[in-house]
Amino acid sequence: MKDSVIIKQAVEIEPVAKKDATHLALCDKNRIRYLIAVNDGKKRLSNNISTYSKKLRLLMWYLEYLPLSALALYKLGYFVKASLHPAIKDIFYKTDSSAWNMIAGTYNEKQKLVFQCFSSNQTSATYIKAGNEYTNEEMINEINYLNETRKYLKFDIPKLIDSRTLSDPFPFNILVTKEITGDKVKPFMTDEIYGIYKEIAGTPLKSDDIEYEFSHGDFAPWNIKKDKGQYVVFDWEHCGIRFRGYDLIHYTYMIERKLHHKSANEAIHNAIKKSTEFDPWLRNQNSQKLTELFFNTMYEVLGSI
Known part of the structure; x- marks a missing residue:
């Protein structure tokens, strides 16, 4: 590099x-x-x-x-x-x-x-x-x-x-x-952050047994601010269509990796667990499949895991 x-x-x-x-x-x-x-x-x-x-x-x-x-x-x-x-x-x-x-x-x-x-x-x-x-x-x-x-x-x-x-x-x-x-947001998933994720994602589309949605691509606390009660989401350079749940999982994964210094395996385990607490659809998905999809997608988007 x-x-x-x-x-x-x-x-x-x-x-x-x-x-x-x-x-x-x-x-x-x-x-x-x-x-x-x-x-x-x-x-x-x-x-x-x-x-x-x-x-x-x-x-x-x-x-x-x-x-x-x-x-x-x-x-x-x-x-x-x-x-x-x-x-x-x-x-x-x-x-x-x-x-x-x-x-x-x-x-x-x-x-x-x-x-x-x-x-x-x-x-x-x-x-x-x-x-x-x-x-x-x-x-x-x-x-x-x-x-x-x-x-x-x-x-x-x-x-x-x-x-x-x-x-x-x-x-x-x-x-x-x-x-x-604005002020920086607290580095953990909340109902408000989940609501932002859902609005970004929009209506999912299904293709080849996988559901897709619109994605910010680098959805993380440091790309969000809150000013006078209103959130602002910025740095949209990686936005595009990704598998359903990518941004939601990514949000916690990045906190675990960058702020808590967890290993990639521990970070993705915690990220999927936290995401399923907020999103009912993800609870019915296979964790191993989500892990593989996430790492493949993240490497494609950001060039690292």
Whole structure:
């Protein structure tokens, strides 16, 4: 698996003295996780970043309570002069923003970047999400899905403001939405989350003795927020048709794997058990068959189990 190349493609970063800096590069070990604008960027970022990772939660605690100069002093980051690639800068100017923070996604060949664009006189920000050739299929899938402007009762989805694709004369796939705000959801299955899953899934279709339904594809707590009583579900890049129950099982499986650090076998056992507590249809299905379907599907969707 190749390391990230998109940061070098999307942003020109030069380490400089504090007086010449536009941003602080906040790092996890030697990898940039956030670029924080020296003017108002710290408050903007810390107010809207929610993470389930213990390491990143600690990093965000430092960000909330320490000035940027202290973060640099304690070797948690360093000051830089950062400038956007012209294709992203053009979109940035159209948001009527004066500053931006960058959030770096998971470090692998499919890493994506989110730019939080804001001005001091704006109460809300704009998100620019960028991916390169390694995420071409996923980014176009999400752009197409958001372009359909679907309406749901139990939750909202991001409103697509603008987009660019590699088929245009741009080196990135880009989608632009309003900032996704709200509190992170608790990492366990609830009746409300089950209701969201059911509305996403819609009416099942049967084919070759297997039932299928629409799927978010990466249904997990970190892709959901709750703002003033209303849920928002985002990151639709993996959406598509999957076997019935995939999203429901995936939700608990990811919690078990990522947050409780269970083995794949223990995680899927617990995920199927929890899912059958909520969904009567799954109670009548063979657990071994569900396990095989899940792992085959997850590997196809996300490339790992």
